[in-house]
Amino acid sequence: MAQGKMNLNLSDMIYACATDSVKWFPQAQSPAFMALAMAGEVGEVCNLIKKVERGSKTLDEVKMLVSEEMVDVLIYLINMMGLPEFRDVNWESIWNEKRDFNQARFGEQDKHDFHVHNPYGDSERPY
Numbered sequence: 001m002a003q004g005k006m007n008l009n010l011s012d013m014i015y016a017c018a019t020d021s022v023k024w025f026p027q028a029q030s031p032a033f034m035a036l037a038m039a040g041e042v043g044e045v046c047n048l049i050k051k052v053e054r055g056s057k058t059l060d061e062v063k064m065l066v067s068e069e070m071v072d073v074l075i076y077l078i079n080m081m082g083l084p085e086f087r088d089v090n091w092e093s094i095w096n097e098k099r100d101f102n103q104a105r106f107g108e109q110d111k112h113d114f115h116v117h118n119p120y121g122d123s124e125r126p127y
């Protein structure tokens, strides 16, 4: 699996997904549709992981498929975030509030000191 630097930001992703979705599926632009579609994609991720858990596949065998389904989940989540009903939401603010809440709940870690808690060790940040 190729690993490169991501040059995506949430605002651009929301704009791209919303533009594509309205163009391709103008009849399916509701929170209910996006939530159901996202749940369907979560199910696809879970079905593949289920096969790994029961031993019929290895994670290596399904890693690319799981990754693609994870992106499908992300696309529907982002589509939902871009719906007119949610356009006034400040996602960055909520993100920061959630991080602060989780930091207070789970530990006094410095969220800005990524390298101290970097699960990738001392290697460079992967994304």
Ligand SMILES: [Mg+2]
Binding pocket: 041, 044, 068, 069, 072
């Ligand atoms: Mg899918």
